Amino acid sequence: AQSVTQLDSQVPVFEEAPVELRCNYSSSVSVYLFWYVQYPNQGLQLLLKYLSGSTLVKGINGFEAEFNKSQTSFHLRKPSVHISDTAEYFCAVSGSNTGFQKLVFGTGTRLLVSP
Amino acid sequence: KAGVTQTPRYLIKTRGQQVTLSCSPISGHRSVSWYQQTPGQGLQFLFEYFSETQRNKGNFPGRFSGRQFSNSRSEMNVSTLELGDSALYLCASSLGPGIGNEQYFGPGTRLTVT
Numbered sequence: 001a002q003s004v005t006q007l008d009s010q011v012p013v014f015e016e017a018p019v020e021l022r023c024n025y026s027s028s029v030s031v032y033l034f035w036y037v038q039y040p041n042q043g044l045q046l047l048l049k050y051l052s053g054s055t056l057v058k059g060i061n062g063f064e065a066e067f068n069k070s071q072t073s074f075h076l077r078k079p080s081v082h083i084s085d086t087a088e089y090f091c092a093v094s095g096s097n098t099g100f101q102k103l104v105f106g107t108g109t110r111l112l113v114s115p
Numbered sequence: 116k117a118g119v120t121q122t123p124r125y126l127i128k129t130r131g132q133q134v135t136l137s138c139s140p141i142s143g144h145r146s147v148s149w150y151q152q153t154p155g156q157g158l159q160f161l162f163e164y165f166s167e168t169q170r171n172k173g174n175f176p177g178r179f180s181g182r183q184f185s186n187s188r189s190e191m192n193v194s195t196l197e198l199g200d201s202a203l204y205l206c207a208s209s210l211g212p213g214i215g216n217e218q219y220f221g222p223g224t225r226l227t228v229t
Contacts (some may be wrong), residue, residue, distance in 0.1 A: 043220035073189035100214045102171045
């Protein structure tokens with residue numbers, strides 16, 4: 001079975017500063033990794049995904065993530081955040097043995113961007 | 116193209132009642148998955164449907180059930196509601212179960228059980 005750990009429940013940061021949201025996963029089989037964002041009273045929106053190939057994945061809104069198999073990590077980064085990036089961010093994993101559509105989510109990281 | 120729609124958006128029910136939530140996927144999408152989101156348990160997978168067949172099921176009691184119709188629309192039902200069933204129920208649709216088919220989430224149905 002797969003599992004995901006998001007090490008930080010909340011990350012405060014100033015506008016235009018860089019940010020890294022950490023995600024570690026556990027799996028005994030090949031995995032597919034995702035980052036989703038959730039704004040208040042909305043559903044989830046996919047930021048980026050890693051399926052295979054290049055370990056550096058670029059997503060929407062200037063976000064990127066790096067898949068590190070040896071450290072079983074998939075940290076999300078943005079070089080300069082905006083107030084509008086304030087939201088909840090979820091790391092998720094699916095596995096080749098459980099089906100691509102069955103996502104296992106981490107507990108989420110609330111990104112708080114202040115001026 | 117319209118996104119995933121979920122009805123109703125808000126619902127208040129009493130313990131012991133049953134409830135049916137509806138999800139209409141994006142046109143052309145044939146896979147629908149359901150998730151429960153609560154402050155305590157986070158986001159948890161409920162079930163996945165493709166071509167009217169349940170392909171995957173999460174670790175929930177039998178009170179939780181679902182189905183998919185021939186037009187890919189899906190419903191989930193919770194019987195004998197408990198206070199702990201209060202949650203945001205999210206539906207996601209995709210083209211199919213294959214690798215690389217992105218899931219698009221609806222805004223959710225917020226269920227409150229009193």
